[in-house]
Amino acid sequence: MPRRATEPCACGCGGFPSQYGYEYIRGHRPLPSLYERLMQDVTRSDSGCLEWSGSLTSTGYPNIRVGVPGKGGARGKGHRVSYEHNIGPIPEGLWVLHHCDNRVCVEPLHLFLGTNTDNVADMVNKGRNQKGEKHWNARLTREAAGRIWLEYDGRTGPWSWSRINAPRFGATTSQVYHIVSGSTWAPKRGQKEGDW
Numbered sequence: 098m099p100r101r102a103t104e105p106c107a108c109g110c111g112g113f114p115s116q117y118g119y120e121y122i123r124g125h126r127p128l129p130s131l132y133e134r135l136m137q138d139v140t141r142s143d144s145g146c147l148e149w150s151g152s153l154t155s156t157g158y159p160n161i162r163v164g165v166p167g168k169g170g171a172r173g174k175g176h177r178v179s180y181e182h183n184i185g186p187i188p189e190g191l192w193v194l195h196h197c198d199n200r201v202c203v204e205p206l207h208l209f210l211g212t213n214t215d216n217v218a219d220m221v222n223k224g225r226n227q228k229g230e231k232h233w234n235a236r237l238t239r240e241a242a243g244r245i246w247l248e249y250d251g252r253t254g255p256w257s258w259s260r261i262n263a264p265r266f267g268a269t270t271s272q273v274y275h276i277v278s279g280s281t282w283a284p285k286r287g288q289k290e291g292d293w
């Protein structure tokens with residue numbers, strides 16, 4: 098009898114190769130990364146979202162799994178996997194939120210970091226506007242954008258914008274982000290009230 102393998106299959110399936118010295122069970126291949134797995138089942142929607150069509154977590158987010166988690170495999174939520182791959186690490190305690198309010202979307206441009214409080218405020222805000230007259234990137238009034246800009250002006254440091262109290266301006270966190278990043282109309286840094 099050949100010696101049985103003592104190391105589990107390197108694919109992460111949790112099984113053991115039938116013979117000692119074999120790295121993989123016959124026919125098994127190296128596991129894809131979580132991101133590679135994610136990209137295998139996404140399609141671009143008309144709205145620009147990159148939508149996962151595989152299984153979902155109980156809360157409706159893409160449930161990405163490769164192999165057997167804990168046995169060399171791994172699992173993760175699709176939007177977080179996409180954020181980490183395309184943008185960077187997610188600081189402890191922050192959530193990856195959706196501008197587009199589409200939980201199955203993993204388009205990095207539609208993702209942003211926020212606190213749990215932002216998440217709740219964002220949901221409340223979007224819920225209030227569910228009638229569809231206000232899309233996530235609908236512009237705030239010129240006046241509100243200006244006030245947000247004044248509040249932000251002079252702040253430095255990563256995520257400094259995320260500490261602006263968006264609901265106070267009738268805005269969502271994502272709108273604040275778009276204003277301070279310049280992708281939504283905003284006065285130039287240093288402009289004074291009355292200049293806009």
Ligand SMILES: [Zn+2]
Nearest residue numbers: 106108110125
């Ligand atoms: Zn295997």
Ligand SMILES: [Zn+2]
Nearest residue numbers: 146197202207
């Ligand atoms: Zn999207």
